[in-house]
Each structure stands twice: as structure tokens, then as C-alpha cells.
Amino acid sequence: MAPNLDSFFKTVDDNAEHFIDRLRKAVAIPSVSAEDERRPDVVKMGMFLKEQLEGLGANMEARPLGKQPGKEHLELPPAIVGRYPAKKDDSKRTILVYGHYDVQPANLSDGWNTEPFKLSVDDKGRMYGRGSTDDKGPVLGWVNVIESHQKAGIDFPVNLLMCFEGMEEYGSEGLDDFIIAECKPGKFFADADAVCISDNYWLGTEKPCLTYGLRGCSYYSIEISGPGQDLHSGVFGGTAQEPMTDLVRVMGSLVDTHGKIQIPGIYELVAPLSKEEQGLYENIAFTMDNLYESLGSTTGIFDNKEETLMGRWRYPSLSLHGVEGAFSAPGAKTVIPAKVVGKFSIRTVPDMEPHEVDSLVYSYVQEQFKKLGSKNKMKCHLQHSGKWWVASPKHWNFTAAAKAVEKVWHVQPDLTREGGSIPVTLTFEQATGKNVLLLPMGSSTDAAHSINEKLDRRNYVEGIKLLGTYLNFVAEEPME
């Protein structure tokens, strides 16, 4: 029987401003995991989350994860773990939820229309701010679900286990070992019956989805150095071999304009496309206009939805991200940088093994650099990597979520894969041995990682209802 959630829905609506205020406080903490000097803010954000949940009676702990590999002067931000209700009810299912409280870097000078760490709500209910959709809105969604059950006077339907991390945007450093240890018998996550992660996005702006796959991410850097220090290009140009010249040519050899990766052997690692899979893409509610709307232009690689979806979900891609040490400010500086570090990543898919990808990358980059005949020095290394994940959506965890989408949004959700990566998803699946569901809150136009990131008020408020309704349907699903 469908649970009666009218009072829960009403409570969420009545408390919408309070929940937006909670998001405002969270966005104001610049918890950027990639910037060393922001580490105290990342920790502050973890503590904010812990305090909010403790205020609602959850049993919370901040677990240290040790030093940051390669930056031993820096302590990793803690994993914030918790249980609600504080005492386990053995008659109920146990759901483990995961999210991250760190964010991507953001500066007003990148081109934001508003201060990135100040939540700005416009007259259409678009709530702009770094982390609003990725992933502070969804993480606070779980907090708001607990509060709404309390305020509505409804029994909480499940035992909720929580795991929130502060390094997801930096490759989830230190979390794998922690999860594996905590899933062992008698440990914190041992009794999870299923896992739910809210940290991705709808395909468009109107239709919710449930997600059963992610691409992996292998992130590399190429360091090229030569001169002992930066040089005057008038004095030394034409006489010194320039690291930037070499780097641009090596990076330019990795991928072509149409997104085709130039590294030999990469596509041989990809699982072949079956007839059955090919048929899946046709029925997904996605249009080229959805793509153009979220791109903010019509500069897509393909002109049809099937190839576009496959390009995002089931084929690898290689993106060039930036160059450390290069002149990037406005104006004109006539410098020859002495050392430059180029950054790129490959989104990986079934059946690519990360170590095989690494070997192909290293030999190709070496070969390209050798061809230049440069006297400079080159080093290529892996910064972090996380594996792809594809699961079965035929499980009570997905059935409960589909029923919740129908109840809250009055449509059947699409079943999607995601082009982005959440490295610990596979770890949760393997360490718990349980089903993992991705249940997104935000939409395709939210601009996660970009300037003007936002979460629509409607997605936040209805998203809180969705997460709560999912937990109520989970409680009703028969065991498989």
C-alpha cells in the first residue's frame, strides 16, 4: 500500500524557506577540496553538516582519513558518518546514503554573474552558488528529510546510515579503504541493505531519472621543464627550447576536434555495442535541444541524440583541462615559462581497465614527446583514477525510487547512465555487496563545475520530497 505522505509533503512546503536558508549557510562555506589553503573551510563544512544532523538527534562522527597522499603536510578532511535514528530499529530496512560536502573551485573573475559563495535566488527561483547542485543541495536534502519527518510527526521509515566526504572533487582520496573497513562485520556500514547516492543530474529539465551507470575518470598531468627560470622572450626567444611549445604539441596530439582519442589501442579496450543496447537510446527522453540548452550553444559533436548519448555514456572521452605555470591573465606578458604542467583526463567505460589505459597513455605521450626532438625534460603521471560502474536497475531499490518519482513528479523516470564519475560508487557496491542506486535532484541546466552553478528551487523542494518518499517506499518493498 502506498504510504500516506500528505503531511510530509505539506511540512516540506511549509519549511521551504528554512531549507533554502540551510543551503545558503552551506554555500557560504567555500569548501574547495582542490585548493590547499581552503582545507580549513572544507573541514568547517563537514562540521556544519555534523552539527545540523546532531541537532536533529542523529548519532554522528567525524572520522579522520589521515594525510593527503603526495601532500603530507595536509590532513584529509574527515568522513562524516552517522546513523538516524541514533538507535537501530531491527524491524526496519537500513539504507546507506552517500554525498560529498566539498566543491569545485570558483572565483567571481571566472565569469560568474554573482558571488559564487553567496546563494543568490532570482525571480525564477534559480538558486545560484557553488555547490548548490553538486552536491550541497542533495546532501542537505537528506538532512531536510529527517527534519520534515520530525516536524510532520511521522515515524522515520528506515534506519539511515550516512557517509559524507570532503574530497570527491579531488578523486575521493582516502575514502576507499575507509569504506572497505567500515563494511566489515560489526562495523559502521555493515548492516546496509542498499545504497543511495544523490550526486548527478537529470538529462533535461523536466523529466527525472534513475541512474545505473557512471563513467570512470583517469586524470593525468604532463610536466615539461627546461630553463632554470622564466625567461624574457625578447632576449631568449629563438635561442631557448620552450617547454610551453612542446607541451602544446604533445597535448594537441591527444584528441581531435571531433572528440576522437588519438592514443592507439584505447578504443580496443571498449566493450562492443550490442544490438540490444543500441535500441535503448532511441527511447530515452532526450533531444538535441536539451543538449544545446545545457551547452549554452549548438556546438555539439554529433547531430543526433543516439550518438550524443552514446558519446556521453558508453564511449570514452579525453578532455584537456588546463596548464599550470602558463601565463593566463588578461593583457600581454612576454614571458617564456620555465616549467609547465598540462592536465587532461580520460572518462573511461566498460571494459577499460585503468592500468591498461595508463600504459597506453604513458607510451603514447613518451612517443609524441620523443618525436619533437626537444632537449627539455618531460614527465607524465596519473593524478588520480576512479573506475566506471554499471549496475542492474532490476532491484527493489530502483523499484522504490521509480514509485517515488511517480508519486512526487507524476511521471515515470527514465533509466539513464551518467557521463560523470563518482569514484566510490563501485567501492560501495563491492564492499557492501548490495544494490546501489543514483537518485539525482538537479537538472541538466544546473552547470555543475561551471560558472553560475545553480539548483532550481523546484528541484530542491520536490527533491526533498523525492528522497523522503523513496525511503518510505523502500520500507514497503518486498525482499527479493
Ligand SMILES: C[C@H](N)C(=O)N[C@@H](Cc1c[nH]cn1)C(=O)O
Ligand atoms: C557526478 C559528480 N557530481 C561529479 O561531479 N564527479 C566528479 C568526480 C571527479 C573525478 N575526478 C575528479 N572529480 C566528476 O565527474 O568530475
Ligand SMILES: [Zn+2]
Ligand atoms: Zn558531485
Ligand SMILES: [Zn+2]
Ligand atoms: Zn562534481
